[in-house]
Each structure stands twice: as C-alpha cells, then as structure tokens.
Amino acid sequence: MNKRTFLKTSSVLAAGVAFPQLFSCKEKMPPRTNWAGNLTYSTDNLYTPKTVAELQETIKKVKKVRGLGTKHCFNKIADSTENQISTAEFNKIISLDKDKNTVTVESGIKYGELCKYLDDNGYALFNLASLPHISVAGACATATHGSGIKNGNLASTVVALEFVNGKGEIVNLSKEKDGDEFGMAVVNLGALGIVTKITLALQPTFQMKQIVYQNLPMAALEKDFEAIMSIGYSVSLFTDWKNKNISEVWIKSKAEDIKEIAPEFYGAKIATKNLHPIEALDAINCTEQMGVAGPWYERMPHFKMGFTPSSGKELQSEFFIPFENAYAGLMAIEQLNEKVSPHLFITEVRAIAGDELPMSPMYKKTCVAFHFTWKQETEEVLKVLPFIEEALAPFNPRPHWGKIFTLKPSVLQSRIEKLADFKTLMTKHDPEGKFRNEFIDLNLFGA
Template sequence: MTHTRPSGTNWSGNHRYGATETLLPTDLAELAAAISAAESIRVQATRHTFNDIGDTDGSLLSLERLPTRITLDGDRVRVEGLVTFAQLAPVLEAEGRALHNLGSLPHISVVGATATGTHGSGSANGNLSSAVTALEIMDADGQAHRIDSEHAWFPAAVVGLGAFGVVTAVELRTVPTYTVTAQAFTGVAWDDIVADPKRLFASARSVSVFTTWGDPAHDLVWIKETDADAEPDYVTALGGRPVGDDLHLGRIRTVGNTTERGTPGPWHTRLPHFRAEALPSDGDEIQSEYFVPLDAAADALAAVRAVASVIDPVLLVTELRTVAADDLWLSPAYRRDVLAIHFTWRNDNAGVAAVLPTIEAALAPFQPRPHWGKAFTMPGETIRATLPHADDFVAAARAADPRGVFRNDYLRRTLAL
C-alpha cells in the first residue's frame, strides 16, 4: 500500500495545500496505480512556489521515494524523479559538464523548475526550461510517454505547469564545465542603471540588479563573469565599488548563506546567489515576478518606480535579471528577450495581494507575463493575450489528459484549461 503524509504548506508557508494527503509511491508500479485511481492529482516537488499552482482538491503525489538516477550520455543528462539542482550539479561537474545557467538557489527540483520556466540571469542565457531536450511522462492511465523535440507536444509540455502528467524523468542539454567569478558592487547610480539596461545586462555572463526603488544604499549589481565576457569593466566604469562581507539584498541582510564572491570557482558554486547547504533568501517571504520585453526595460522600470511608494510597505527587495528568448509556448520568454522584474515581499498574503494590481496596472502597457510559480493577480485572459500559443497549449494538455486528472483551479483560472 502506498504510504501517505499530510500535505502541509509550501516552502515559505504562505500557501497551505488544500489536498487531502500526499502519496509517497516507492516504484513506478505504485505510481501508476496511484495516478490511475485518482480523480484529481498533482505532484508536490520541493514546494518553492508561492501560489496554488501545485495544489489540488484531490491528492498530492511526491516522487521523493522513487529512484533518483542521474545518467550522462554525451552532451545530455537524464535525471529521474525528485532530483534538485544541488544534487545534479556536482555530478555534472565531476564529469566535466555543466548547465548553461542556474536560478538563484540550487535547492529546487529540476522538474518543478523547468515546468514553470524558472530562470537565472544573462542576456544570452535562456531559462532553465530551454535546456530540456525530452520528458518522460506518466499519463492519467499510468502509461509512460517520451516527449522529445520531435513530438508535437514538446513546445507545450516543457513549461507544462504539471498539466501533461507526472514527469518521471527529464533530459537536459549540458555544456562543457566553466569557471565563474562573482562580484557585487554598490555605488552605481539608478540613472546609470536605467540609461542603457541592455548594455548593463549584457556586460557579463550573468547580471542581477537589486533595488528597493529609491534608497541608493540598497542598490546593488551582482555580476557573475567568465573569461569570455566582453565587457567586464562596465559596472566599475559606472562607479561600482565591490561590496565586502556585509551583503544586504535590499532589506534582506544575508547571514552567511550567499555564494562566494571575488574568487573563481566552478559554475554551480558561483551562479546561484545562495549556497546549497544554507537557508536561501529571507525564508519568511512571498515572491512575485513579471517579464517585459527587454526593449522596453527603461520605460517599464520607470513605470514601476512611479508606484514605488505604494509597494514599499511590503517590499523586501526587487531583483532585475534578463532571460533570452525561447520557443516554449508558456515560457515567460516565449519569442521575447525579457527583463524579469522580481519582488521579494514580506510574508503577508493580504498586503501583497493589495499591491499587486498596482504593479500590474503600471506594467500593463508592456504586456507583462507573470512568473507561473509566484504571486500574481492578473486575470487569465490578460495573461493569455500575451501568449500566442495559449489555445494550442490548452488543446495539447486536453489531448494528453482527457480525464482532466492533472487539472486544478489554478489552470482553470489562468488558462481556462
């Protein structure tokens, strides 16, 4: 019999799962039996989302007791079950391989991240989903399917929001390992940041700007560069001064949990902001993020700055990053190079919900797409209007899951699925 446990809350505690229980199958046969018997089921992975995307009024399913084999084959790696980037990266590094990028933390599951379009920074870097070359999915009848780039559902299923079934394994493209040096700078004036955002964000392999939209003491540019970077001195030319050990990310004072700066190291030890063995970020928080065309970055930033006083009471910090365009239908970077405007909020659901419409109205002229895993209040039809293949996604997801076992309120609300 499949073991169960209470479903509990997401990582930050701002969402308590409405599911009755979390099922813990120990092999693929138990997994298939659990799915086939369900009317409604969703996968609960590392729970680092901030909304009800992963919830259901049926049962949740964790893959934590299934095998977690990692298999390299040429430039591809196949990852089974509930593997995190913290588990995957050292295995790749030991074989001289790497991923092209990482998010701000390695604690999250590879499948949960790629299913939601999770990204790092770097104008030439696609999001983490863009490294996916194939998915192995178990459908609502417990049947296994491989969806690779030749499959008609591929551009829908990669950033699939869990709507296509249970992803039992994912295959990713790897690159030769590389070395990264990180450095954080203060002293760059906001006017210089917004004068030429494209140049700033292209000035190193990965560039993040932290701000609280007004206090220059909180403005920080965190750069991660490789030897091949074209213009590593751009931020120092703008007056940037390296930050010492006392690193603040806006109103978050880091406590020995950030990755090393100032020395070269393997990609996976420098690209994330937060160390694998420590609690990332603030912990007691909610996050939101909106993606706007990079071409409109300066105007979009001015629009948010104009409403800064409204959002200030709940804001801990904003982070700005860039993501290169891709071809995945629900990707926030679908056919657009984007600026990602992120907000880490105090852990106050009502306070955050009250300010989100103000930001969304300010960004409306730029057709923002929200991060699927973070808090937003945009109506589904507004989101769908920014995604040319939203209807195609819905058609593919319905074909993949005719019984609607993997659908939930979130998918109905956002995509009319």
C-alpha cells in the same frame, strides 16, 4: 474572513510544491505547508511512489491529483483538494551521454544534487536559479530561470522528457523527434501528467567569478541598460525602490573573462565584503563574491548549495516584459515606490533569453524580469500587485507561473499565443481532467 481562511480559499495565493514525506503509499498527515508558509495544502492525501509502475497505478485510481516537487511555489499551482503525488523518490541520475553532451535524471532530483556530479565529469549546466534547492522537473514546468541576456530559462535546455499522463500511459517526447508537441510539453504547469525523467543539454565545465558593486544610480540604466545587463555571464540588479538607486549589482562571469576588477561600474562602487541581496542580512549563506574563482555551480546561484533555506517568511511575485521595454518598465514601477517599498524586502531585475517553449513567458522574446520578494503581508501585497500589473500593462507583462499575481484570467490568456494548442494537448493526455485544479481552471479556462 480570517487570514487562515483567506489563504485556503484565495484563487491567487497559497502555493506550490512540498517537501514530501517519504512514504511509499498514501498516509494521513498533519497539515502541510509550502516553503514560505503562506499556504496550507488543501488535502492530506499525499502519495510518494517509488517506481513508475506505482505512479501509473496511483494515477489510474484517483479522480483528481496534482504533482509536488520542492514546495517553492507561492500560489496554488500545485495544490489539490483531493490528492497530491510527490516526486521525492524520483531523485536519481540515470545516465550521462558524453557523445551527445546530455544528462538524463529523474524528475525529483534537485539542482544542488546534480551539479557536483556534472562538474566532476567535466560538464556544466547553462543556467541555474538563485536557489539550487529546487527540483529539475518543477523548475522546468514553471519556466523558472536564472539570469543572463544570452541564457534561456532552465526549461530551455530540456531535450527530452518522460511523463505519466492522465490515462496512466508512459509518454516519451524529444526535441529531435517530436517538435511542436515536445516544445508545448516542457513548460507544462503539471497539467499533462507527472514527469518522471528529463534529459538536459550540457556545456563544458568552467570556473566563475562573482563581483558585486553598490549604489548604481537608476539614471545610468536609461542609455546603458543593455550594456550593463550584458557585462557578465549573468547579471542581477537589486533595488528597494528608494532614492532611484540600484543598491547592488551582482555580476557573475566566466573566470577567464575577468582580467581585472574595476573599482567603479557606471557610478557604482566595488563592494568590500560579501553581501546578501538584502544588505542588512548576513551574507554567510550567499555564494562567494569578491572576485574569488570557483566552480560554476558555486557562483551561479545566489545561495550556497550546502545551505538548505529554512521556511522563508516572505512572498514572491515576478513579471516579465520584452527586454526592449526594460527601462520604461523600471520607471513605471519606480513611480509606485511609495506603495511598493513599505511591503518589500527587495526587488531583483534580471534578463532572460527568449526560447521556443510556447507556455514560457519568454516565448520568442528576450525578457527583463522584475522579481519582488515581499514581506509576508498577504493582504497588503494583494492590494499592491494590481498597481504594478497596471503600470506594466503597456508592455503586456506575463507573470511567473509559480508566484503570486492578480491578473484577470482573460488578460493572461490573451497574452499566451498558443494557449489553444496547449489546451488541445491537455485534452490529448488528460482527457478526464485529472490534473486540472483551481489554479489551472481559473487561469487557463476562467473568464
């Protein structure tokens, strides 16, 4: 089997959500790929409705369909062999409620397009992912996250959402009125319908500083993992699994909380220039470091809002385990350093607060996340992943819904406490299974 055939047929690889062509109706197009280029989508049929009415009409007339956002997934979660619907035209800010401290936006808007508006109006989001170029609905549907032991994933700030279900009906759910059904629908994997708008909780705007340290011995994490991950508003550890070393520690803090910058941090030394997470790469597109204050949205991501990343020749995987197992999980992966390092660009270690969203990997538990940015060596990565999954098995790891994993469906399903309830909700809103695809069928229903 050649590489192209493998990527089109693999049940665990080939990815995500696509930069849409701005057509108001279906168009015949050249083959489209995800951001990383590791997937060619399985259909040429892409719809880009401009109104909810057009979206309803499209959903009613097709037999099978999946939604597309900004193509930053690395597996087949958004793929379809028949039809895809882009939310590119659903990209507006609808309203800002200063009484309830919420903002309502259309689903396809990118975080980078929303943040300055919020800041100009005195508000901030609670968290951002490392890239600000992803759509709000896509990020929430897959429980995408930033970092911070007290910060939930991006979906945890959703307080209301609207979607068009498999019957073409407009459905509105809110945290206040719809309780369990709402919570079940937020991290929806695109399996209930196409989200059209989302309401997010806000906090007052703030200034932020980012400080980077280099070469933290992994041994320092054995007794002080929680203290290290709690030192800032958001903390990220980067390692290539060589020499039992954390190559970089990125600490993002509210400016008011930084009184002075220490030259050392648990044995790590303060960086003397801006750094890329992969030290050998130019940091020009990374957010400002060196303790320079700036708006929250210009510090919380790792990469600048104004910089749109080109197709990244990489693959990504990520696994979540309970935070209390963080150091044990770290050491379990470290034992695999000779298998992992040759195929790796970098691993990022983050903490994420627990939430009340049943399909989220952080459901009811604060987690540590091990995020692997791989070289685009598909066959080799697929061989390494089972070793990582097995090493973390004592801690019941959950994968990121939008990244590459090889867990057996039965094992994954056993780790989703309320999977039966989610399937019931799928039947309610999509009785004909229009939004089911290979990824959903395999991972939620497969043996």
